Amino acid sequence: MRLAPVDYLIIALYFAFVLGIGWLIRKRVASSEDFLTSSRSVPLWITSLAFIAANMGAQEMIGMCASGAKYGLMTAHFYWIGAIPAMIFVGVFMMPFYYGSRARSVPEYLRLRFDEKTRTFNAVTFAAMTVFSSGISMYALGRLFQLVLGWSFTASVLLSAGIVLAYTYLGGLTSAMYNEVLQFFLIVLGFTPLAMLAVHRAGGWEGISSRLPAMMTHSWAYTYSPSANAMGVEVFGLVMGLGFVLSFGYWCTDFLVIQRALAANSMTAARNTPLVAAFPKMLIPFIVIVPGIAAMALMQMNVGYSLPPKGSGYDYDLTLTTLMASFYPSGLLGVGLTALMASFMSGMAGNITALNTVWTYDIYQGHIRKGAPDSHYLMVGRLTTIVGTGLSIATAYLAQLYNNIMDLLQLVFGFVNAPLFATFLLGMFWKRATGHGAFTGLLAGTGAAALTHGLTLAEGKGAWIARLHEFPSTMAQNFWIAIVAWTTCFLATIVVSLLTRPRPESELVNLVYGITRLPPPEPQARWYQRPAVLAVVVGISCLLLNIWFG
Amino acid sequence: MWDLRLPSGLFFTLIGLILCATGLAGPTHPAPLTEVNVNLYAGAGMLAFGGVMLWLGLRRS
Numbered sequence: 350m351r352l353a354p355v356d357y358l359i360i361a362l363y364f365a366f367v368l369g370i371g372w373l374i375r376k377r378v379a380s381s382e383d384f385l386t387s388s389r390s391v392p393l394w395i396t397s398l399a400f401i402a403a404n405m406g407a408q409e410m411i412g413m414c415a416s417g418a419k420y421g422l423m424t425a426h427f428y429w430i431g432a433i434p435a436m437i438f439v440g441v442f443m444m445p446f447y448y449g450s451r452a453r454s455v456p457e458y459l460r461l462r463f464d465e466k467t468r469t470f471n472a473v474t475f476a477a478m479t480v481f482s483s484g485i486s487m488y489a490l491g492r493l494f495q496l497v498l499g500w501s502f503t504a505s506v507l508l509s510a511g512i513v514l515a516y517t518y519l520g521g522l523t524s525a526m527y528n529e530v531l532q533f534f535l536i537v538l539g540f541t542p543l544a545m546l547a548v549h550r551a552g553g554w555e556g557i558s559s560r561l562p563a564m565m566t567h568s569w570a571y572t573y574s575p576s577a578n579a580m581g582v583e584v585f586g587l588v589m590g591l592g593f594v595l596s597f598g599y600w601c602t603d604f605l606v607i608q609r610a611l612a613a614n615s616m617t618a619a620r621n622t623p624l625v626a627a628f629p630k631m632l633i634p635f636i637v638i639v640p641g642i643a644a645m646a647l648m649q650m651n652v653g654y655s656l657p658p659k660g661s662g663y664d665y666d667l668t669l670t671t672l673m674a675s676f677y678p679s680g681l682l683g684v685g686l687t688a689l690m691a692s693f694m695s696g697m698a699g700n701i702t703a704l705n706t707v708w709t710y711d712i713y714q715g716h717i718r719k720g721a722p723d724s725h726y727l728m729v730g731r732l733t734t735i736v737g738t739g740l741s742i743a744t745a746y747l748a749q750l751y752n753n754i755m756d757l758l759q760l761v762f763g764f765v766n767a768p769l770f771a772t773f774l775l776g777m778f779w780k781r782a783t784g785h786g787a788f789t790g791l792l793a794g795t796g797a798a799a800l801t802h803g804l805t806l807a808e809g810k811g812a813w814i815a816r817l818h819e820f821p822s823t824m825a826q827n828f829w830i831a832i833v834a835w836t837t838c839f840l841a842t843i844v845v846s847l848l849t850r851p852r853p854e855s856e857l858v859n860l861v862y863g864i865t866r867l868p869p870p871e872p873q874a875r876w877y878q879r880p881a882v883l884a885v886v887v888g889i890s891c892l893l894l895n896i897w898f899g
Numbered sequence: 900m901w902d903l904r905l906p907s908g909l910f911f912t913l914i915g916l917i918l919c920a921t922g923l924a925g926p927t928h929p930a931p932l933t934e935v936n937v938n939l940y941a942g943a944g945m946l947a948f949g950g951v952m953l954w955l956g957l958r959r960s
Binding site: 354538675677 | 903906907910911913914917918921922926928929930931932933935937938940941942944945948
């Protein structure tokens with residue numbers, strides 16, 4: 350892939366704008382809350398677009414396009430059932446407690462609702478996970494640019510991380526979120542032409558359907574048995590594992606996304622954040638997954654497009670960039686690459702700002718130094734930005750050297766995350782749940798996840814204890830590990846809660862359903878601004894997509 | 900309060916102008932798989948988007 354001066358001009362213009370936005374917002378940071386929580390002042394259209402942009406890292410764009418090429422339209426389940434229902438749930442049912450409790454972070458909610466040890470467990474694993482995932486995605490970006498453009502790994506990693514560091518250091522969460530919105534527009538406008546050109550060249554949706562096995566262009570029709578689809582999953586594992594446990598575990602409890610909603614300027618705006626975000630979210634498959642499917646059709650057509658081979662198949666991770674090289678002339682190619690960088694930056698800034706808040710408020714203020722003046726915590730927040738970026742860069746280099754350690758860490762974090770939604774569900778909707786119950790449940794769920802992995806085999810992975818069962822794919826294995834972990838955590842939390850002393854109801858106001866008086870819709874909110882109305886419209890739209898592309 | 904619509908409107912207007920100019924002049928490296936003048940069309944799209952954002956931002960202030 351060769352770049353022309355105009356491509357570099359576009360990349361430079363983008364850098365100038367994101368840094369400029371950070372520079373303009375720096376004046377709005379006067380306290381630690383300004384820096385770490387935006388002091389609950391951000392309008393809905395920004396919070397909702399930042400909510401999905403923070404989740405749309407470069408790995409997601411590259412990975413979803415690759416999955417589209419490998420598995421076909423079933424990849425859309427990661428959006429249509431793996432995100433939308435959970436986004437509706439968190440907006441309608443959970444946000445009143447997150448926002449109403451005035452917790453500054455998700456771990457802080459756990460301290461208010463349960464106890465210190467549950468909060469600390471969540472805060473520490475979350476902090477480690479954010480550093481790890483921003484490092485991994487930095488590694489992916491550096492490697493991709495090295496491969497495709499011949500840029501040096503160190504230069505791409507340091508430049509992109511340096512820019513994120515600069516604008517986050519200057520303006521904190523507000524700056525990160527405002528930039529995420531600009532990045533979101535760029536991602537959509539930069540990738541949409543690619544989807545249109547690739548689909549058009551492959552003969553439209555009909556041309557694609559006629560050239561590929563029917564499994565590639567349906568999302569539900571081939572899920573009746575794991576052997577009927579390339580993903581190797583069946584309906585129950587898909588709906589319960591991905592659609593319930595993994596999806597609700599991520600969208601309803603991960604502070605990376607919840608933080609954006611908590612920055613909203615009113616309760617209604619906070620509740621509407623994931624609901625409004627759901628509209629663009631359910632359309633993203635058309636600009637990232639569909640081009641991947643079109644790429645497979647183009648390969649059947651002998652028009653000169655092909656993916657580089659890898660092992661017995663293809664190197665699917667290069668689908669997005671090879672498509673860009675085939676369809677984008679210089680000029681738009683610069684925009685496409687900038688969009689890829691923008692997605693990396695929005696994901697990384699999401700991780701860094703979430704890490705700042707959890708480290709400063711949940712770990713530093715909670716355990717290392719309580720009761721310091723606010724200016725001290727503002728300084729700690731700023732320093733965390735630098736240290737967190739440094740650790741992410743170190744992780745990226747570690748990933749380059751030791752791929753196996755990274756696989757292992759990814760696995761371990763998967764174990765930690767899977768049971769989390771059971772803890773929140775019981776915490777918010779069952780007043781009898783106790784801190785000891787929640788903590789034991791989390792440990793038991795994490796243990797059960799590890800045990801399931803140790804006892805089952807899939808594509809040569811797992812079964813390090815004994816081999817009791819074999820899954821047709823690692824995806825099916827992941828879904829079932831999540832189901833086991835969630836169920837174990839759910840049951841263990843209930844049993845231990847019933848055996849331990851409950852907290853008095855007076856302490857649970859604003860934290861638990863049934864004791865809290867739910868906020869009435871604000872009188873000035875029009876009918877279409879009500880969370881319930883939005884939720885119904887989102888739900889019906891998503892259902893229609895599932896039926897249409899079933 | 901500071902309005903994001905102005906800088907993002909300006910950004911996409913500039914990118915749109917650059918793309919349209921490249922589209923009219925002809926790209927340095929054409930795309931192998933398409934004959935369509937994508938720079939011109941995508942540029943016009945971004946120019947329109949940037950223009951709407953600027954108009955919305957300016958109208959308020």
